[in-house]
Amino acid sequence: MEPVPGTGVPRTGARAGWTVRNPSAPDRLSALVARVSPGAMAAERTLAVHPGLTTLFPEGLARGATVLCAGGAATSMATLLSAGAVGGGAWVGVAGLPTFGVQACREAGVPSERVVLVREQPTTPFDDGTWGQVLGALIDGFEIVIFGAAVSLRAGTARRLQARLQTRGAVLVVVGDAGPFACDQRLAGVAEWGGLGDGHGHLATRQVHLTLDGRRQQRPRHDTIWYPSPTGAIVPVGLVGAVAPVDERVASLQRTG
Amino acid sequence: MAPARLVVVQCPQWSVVAAGCAAGEAVAVIHANRVVARSNVAAAAGVRVGQRRREAQSRCPHVHVVDHDPGRDARAFNKVVDAIADLVPRLELTMPGTLAFAARGPSRYFGGDEALAQRIDAVLDAVLAPTPGQPGQPGQPDPARAARAMRVAGRPGVGIADGRFAATVAARHASLAGCPQVIDVGGSASFLAGLALRWLTDAGGVPADQVDLLARLGLRCLGDLAALAEPDVIARFGLPGVQARQMASGCDDRPIGTADPPAGLAVVNDYDTPVHHLESLVFGARQLAERLVGALAQRGLVCTQFAVVAETEHGESCERLWSMPTGFGMNAMAERIRWQLDGWARGQGAGSDADCFGDAAGEPTSGIIRLCLDPTEVRADVGVQLGLWGGRSQADDWAQRAATRLAGLIGDEQVMVAEWCGGRQLTDAYRWVPAFLSSVFDPAPTPSRSTPSRSTSRLPAGLAADGPWPGQLPSPSPAVVHPEPIPIVVLDGAGATVTVSGRGVVSAPPVTIMPARSARSAMPPRSAMPARSVGSMVAAADVITAWAGPWVVDERWWDAARHRRVARFQFLTASGRAYVAAIEHQQWWLVAEHG
Numbered sequence: 025m026e027p028v029p030g031t032g033v034p035r036t037g038a039r040a041g042w043t044v045r046n047p048s049a050p051d052r053l054s055a056l057v058a059r060v061s062p063g064a065m066a067a068e069r070t071l072a073v074h075p076g077l078t079t080l081f082p083e084g085l086a087r088g089a090t091v092l093c094a095g096g097a098a099t100s101m102a103t104l105l106s107a108g109a110v111g112g113g114a115w116v117g118v119a120g121l122p123t124f125g126v127q128a129c130r131e132a133g134v135p136s137e138r139v140v141l142v143r144e145q146p147t148t149p150f151d152d153g154t155w156g157q158v159l160g161a162l163i164d165g166f167e168i169v170i171f172g173a174a175v176s177l178r179a180g181t182a183r184r185l186q187a188r189l190q191t192r193g194a195v196l197v198v199v200g201d202a203g204p205f206a207c208d209q210r211l212a213g214v215a216e217w218g219g220l221g222d223g224h225g226h227l228a229t230r231q232v233h234l235t236l237d238g239r240r241q242q243r244p245r246h247d248t249i250w251y252p253s254p255t256g257a258i259v260p261v262g263l264v265g266a267v268a269p270v271d272e273r274v275a276s277l278q279r280t281g
Numbered sequence: 282m283a284p285a286r287l288v289v290v291q292c293p294q295w296s297v298v299a300a301g302c303a304a305g306e307a308v309a310v311i312h313a314n315r316v317v318a319r320s321n322v323a324a325a326a327g328v329r330v331g332q333r334r335r336e337a338q339s340r341c342p343h344v345h346v347v348d349h350d351p352g353r354d355a356r357a358f359n360k361v362v363d364a365i366a367d368l369v370p371r372l373e374l375t376m377p378g379t380l381a382f383a384a385r386g387p388s389r390y391f392g393g394d395e396a397l398a399q400r401i402d403a404v405l406d407a408v409l410a411p412t413p414g415q416p417g418q419p420g421q422p423d424p425a426r427a428a429r430a431m432r433v434a435g436r437p438g439v440g441i442a443d444g445r446f447a448a449t450v451a452a453r454h455a456s457l458a459g460c461p462q463v464i465d466v467g468g469s470a471s472f473l474a475g476l477a478l479r480w481l482t483d484a485g486g487v488p489a490d491q492v493d494l495l496a497r498l499g500l501r502c503l504g505d506l507a508a509l510a511e512p513d514v515i516a517r518f519g520l521p522g523v524q525a526r527q528m529a530s531g532c533d534d535r536p537i538g539t540a541d542p543p544a545g546l547a548v549v550n551d552y553d554t555p556v557h558h559l560e561s562l563v564f565g566a567r568q569l570a571e572r573l574v575g576a577l578a579q580r581g582l583v584c585t586q587f588a589v590v591a592e593t594e595h596g597e598s599c600e601r602l603w604s605m606p607t608g609f610g611m612n613a614m615a616e617r618i619r620w621q622l623d624g625w626a627r628g629q630g631a632g633s634d635a636d637c638f639g640d641a642a643g644e645p646t647s648g649i650i651r652l653c654l655d656p657t658e659v660r661a662d663v664g665v666q667l668g669l670w671g672g673r674s675q676a677d678d679w680a681q682r683a684a685t686r687l688a689g690l691i692g693d694e695q696v697m698v699a700e701w702c703g704g705r706q707l708t709d710a711y712r713w714v715p716a717f718l719s720s721v722f723d724p725a726p727t728p729s730r731s732t733p734s735r736s737t738s739r740l741p742a743g744l745a746a747d748g749p750w751p752g753q754l755p756s757p758s759p760a761v762v763h764p765e766p767i768p769i770v771v772l773d774g775a776g777a778t779v780t781v782s783g784r785g786v787v788s789a790p791p792v793t794i795m796p797a798r799s800a801r802s803a804m805p806p807r808s809a810m811p812a813r814s815v816g817s818m819v820a821a822a823d824v825i826t827a828w829a830g831p832w833v834v835d836e837r838w839w840d841a842a843r844h845r846r847v848a849r850f851q852f853l854t855a856s857g858r859a860y861v862a863a864i865e866h867q868q869w870w871l872v873a874e875h876g
Contacts, residue, residue, distance in 0.1 A: 096857050099760040099876040115680035125873065126699040126711040127758035136699040140684055141713060143695055150691070157690055165683020167676065215875070220827040220853050223790060226755055227829075227851050227859055227875065252757050 071167065071195060072108035074133065076258040079247045080211070080236045085109065087193035090186060092207040094200065096215040097232050099172075100128060100251065102197045104258065105211070106168040107133040109195070115140065117166035119158060120173025121199060122146075132258065140166070149176070156181040163194045171196060174203030182206075209238040229254050231261060284534040286384040286394075286466065288441050289448040290365065290401060292358070292409075293456050294318040294434035295378025299357035300347045304433055309337050312349035314685055314717065319344075320433045335693070335717050351377065352620065359624030361437075362601070364408045365401060373586070373602035377620075381448065384441055394441045398461035405437045438462070443469040445535075446528035449484040450476065469531025474504030485528045486606065491521060503529035536606045539585050539660040547655040548573045555594045555648025557638045559626050562649055563619045570614040573654050578662065583608035586658035589621050593638065594647040599625045602657060618654070684716045693717050705752045705834050706847070707762050707861065707873050752834050754849065759861055759873035766870035768797040769862060771825075771850075781848040781864055785833045794852055794860065795822035797869075823854040831864070 070084035085091070085105065093102045099121065106116045116134060118124050119142040126136045142158055144150045150158065155177055162169045163185065174182075182204040189196050198205055212235045219228025232251050237244040248261040292298065296310040296318035307323035309316045316337050319328045326341035337344055354377035362380060366372055368391075373381045384394060391397040439461040440451025447469035451462040464472045473480075478496055480503065481487040500506050506514075507530035514522045520537055527533040548569050556562050577584055586604035603609075603617040625645060626638050638648045687696045697713035704710050771779045773789035780788045830850030837843045845865070849872070852860045859875035 097760075097876065103760060113674050113676050115676055117680075117683070123761045123763055123874075125707070125758060125760045125762040127707070127756075127762075128760040131756055131758055136701075136711065139699060140680065140687075140716060141697045141699070142687060142691070143697055143713065144691075145695065154691065158687060161683050161686045161690060165679045165681075165686070215857060215859070217827075217853055217859055217875075220829055220851060220859075222827055223787075223829060225827075225829050227757065227853070228755070230757065230875070256756065 069193070071114065072112050074104050074107040074258065076249045076251065076260055077104065077108070077247075079260055079262075080234060080245050085195050086208070087195060088190040089208040090189065090196045090198060090205050092198045092202045092205070092210045093213075094202075094210065095212040097213040097230070097251070098199045099124070100132065101211055101213050101232070101234070102170045102199045103129050103132045103134055104251065105195075105197055106170065109168050110134050110138050114138070114167035115165070116168045116170060117142065117162035118170045118172075119162060120144075120155075120171050120176075124170075131252070152176065152178045152181055156185065159185050159196075160188060163188050163192050163196070167194050169194060169196050170199060172199040174198050174205055175201050177204055179204040208240070209236060211236050284444040284469075284532045286388070286441065286443050287381050287445055287448040288369075288384045288387070288397065288401065288439065289379070289381045289445070289452040290361075290405065290437060290439050291449065291452040291456060292361065292378045292434075292437040293453075294320065295358060296347075296349060296354050297434045299354040299377065301357075302345060302347070302433060306433075307341050307344045308347060308433070309334075309341075309344050310347045310349050311337075313681065317349055318434070321435060333717065351616070352623075354378065355620035356624055356627070359620070359627070361405065361408055362624070364404050368400065368404065371588075371600060371602055373604055374617075375604050379449075381445070388441075394463045395461075398439050398441055398463050401439045402461045405439070409437060440464075442472065442531070443467065444528075444531045444533050446485045446533050447473055447531040450480055453484060470504075470507060473529060473531050474502065474507065476503050477501075478503060478506070481525055481528060485525070487521070487525050487528070491518070491525065495525070507531075535658060536585060536660065539658045542577075542582070542584070542656045542659040543580070546573070546576055547653060548576070549651065549653045552648075552650050552652075555638075555650050557648040559622060559638070562622055562638075562652070563615070566618040566622070566652060566654075567611075567615045569652065569654050570611050570618065573656065574609070574611045574614065577656065577659060581662055582659040583662040584614070584656040584659050585609070586656070587614070588653075588655040588657055589618050590651075590653040590655065591622060591625065591649050592651040593645040594650050595645070597645045599645070604658070608660065608662065614654075618652075622649075688715075688717060703750060705750055705836065706845075707754065707759065708764060708766075710750075710753070752832065754832070754851075754861065757875070759859075759875045761874040761876040763872060763874075766863065766872050769869045769871045770795050770797050771852075771862065771864075771869045778867075778869075779864075780867060781831045781833070785831055785848065787831060791825050791828055791850070791852065793822050794825055794854060794862070823856055823858070825852050826855050827853040 069087045071087060073081045073085050085108070091105060093099075093105070095101075106114070110116060111133070116139045118139060121141075122143050124139075124141055126139070129139060130136055142162070150173075155173070159169065159171065177185075183206075186196070186205065196205070198207065202210075213232045216231045216233065217227055218230070219225050230251050231248055233246070233248045235244050235246055249258065250261055251258050253259055297308050297320045300308060300310060302308040302320060305322055306320065307326055307328070308320040309323050309328050310318040311334050314334050316328060316330050316332045316334070319330065319337070323337070323341050323344050326344070328337045328341050328344060332340075334346065338346070358377040362372060362374065365380065365382075369382050369387045371382060375381070384397065388394050388397045391400050436456050436459055438452040438454065438456030438458075440448045440453070440455050440463075441461070442448040442451045442464035443466065447464060450473065451464055455462040478492050478500060481492050482489045495506060506526055509526060511523065511526065514526045518525070524533065524537045527537070550565055550569055552565075556565070573584065573587070585606060585608050586602055587609065588600060588602050590598060590600045592598040599621065601621050603614075603621075605613060609617075638645050684696055693715050696716045698716050699711045700714045701710070702712055771791045772793040772795070773779050774792045775789070777789070779791045782788070828850060831848035832850075833848045834845070836845045836847075838846075847863045847865045849861060849863045852862060854860070860871060861873040861875075863870050863872050
């Protein structure tokens, strides 16, 4: 078995037709250091994003921003937006989304133990004042807040919350309708499913055509990502040939000595 | 060299006394969802230090929960400190509720250790339980509050012994016995020898897991640990073990590794005009603390004990020693200075709320002209190594604080975390449990939570979470899962409802999916979720372009009450939406949605 250059580890999972990119050891280490560093400082005004979204968010997710997720895959995209930051130690607060799916959240790379959900009782929905307090507490404590009931907020509350967001450096991801929030960026997706036939197969792959529009952006950015790809990865469609799935690169343990 | 002889005064459960509760009231002081102190009544009902709030409330439903406030504790404790400072100079404070001082000088002055202990005890009695006939005695704080202290949380104890740990243990014993405990010179080791190992945690601050390890290795009491040879202990347990052994043998003088500081580190602030306002003084003190910590850090040191000396224009001065075995950071140092100055500014007058110097009845009579921080004990700053994986970060603390605050705001049951419990249905695999019940925010998290590979302790017996669960829908999982399924109608090309036979055969290919305007109540009533949840409803009739199914699940057929027989489908519609639907008892339900 030929060793992977720079690591001395035998290459195991290189499939035919895949060009396995082997970052050298220092590269891997520096990537790892960036991942395990204890949270980004407030001075570094961005949060990391999932590798699948780097073409749309090359600088990462700006702290203090409000991002609207709309379109067919809104909840999935909101989860994916938080995945990168959670990898760096952030917590996610979810409010106004009683239907939040945990399993999908795990599949997007967000461990469910880092997610705290605020759920109103169906009989007593929160009013504007309560939402203001709840979101205020969430913004104070969580670096990513996913909110799905923006329409029940008044404009004044939304303004106050966004000011708080700026101070605290959290990111508010609004799902569905922006309501009174002035969104800095708008991420719209159109999903295209594969794998389901006429009475056979199952939903297996999805390509999401994403459009990112922002107030500080001259023109919208477009990208299409696999979410998930046939191998289960979440990657930009253009990169699918270049990057092997993560588990394929893990070398098996070998007995030594 | 023999360890210094120390007097330790300890007021048990001081936070409860400082909170000012009535005698006979069950009170628990809570910090980060855990009980840090409880009153005697609460203790009798089963409330223990370290319990979760909810647990304490279930043991004792009428318990009065008070938030932890170290500043309040320190202010209240200042009365005790002031009273003892009249007898003894240079008191050393670690936390509100505990103070220590060297016995050597005062003991000779008052005529022996026994006499000194009696004297201190009498002063404590006078401060904490004044006789009702003399309310106006000088040095008496709020008498009503003080009178309660004994009944609320037990008697303060005075212990004199060689070594800090032995004196602390003696003070605990004194608190239980009701009279001061004086251990003879050189008698600390024999006093400690018969005591249980858990005293190391209770009075010495040794981590519980280390004490547990010692116990599992067959050491029964402190004498066993003291009898081990020091080289053996250092070989097996390292420095923490040596420290525990020193405590157990009654010869711990100061924390291991600490030394007298190099000269010339004291920082002094001389004010040209007397400062009267507490806030401006504390602000200046903060800068002093910053200077001191910076100067120590340059030499690679951290301060474990320092003296704060404040002098007024009229020559009065207030000196206290503050100690912390883990070393002071700038904030901790500034906080201690604040406690001391705050207490002094309020004076010994009857609990005045003055925050200006010179306003209160007793000392001080004018503004502060000099503030001095003098480190008295330092050690090499080896730093605190935070865990690379799995340690607690600041984000974790923030999140925990926010969750606690939210629970207070909207109710415990509405702040949830997900817990894996296994199952074939989408709504079964995870369930939302209230955050206060879960172990997410525990300092020692159990790794098994929400990890599919291990079983969860909370599951009912006989329900294995880590089963393979054949019959689960394959990934990707839907991002929108309805906690309560929504009734829908699925029609075939001829406009008839699609059915699934007992053998799992579909009557006709499904063509249209539409919301059930009038859901037939064939099923037990299920409340539909509010319509405004995102992407939730099948808004109007939609054409199915691709579908698969039925995947039949026949669950718990042996249990008539919980038996479920469900056929699941995946639908892809012309509008590009993907649904997971199920038919049960000939009624279609929208279970989830790939949103």
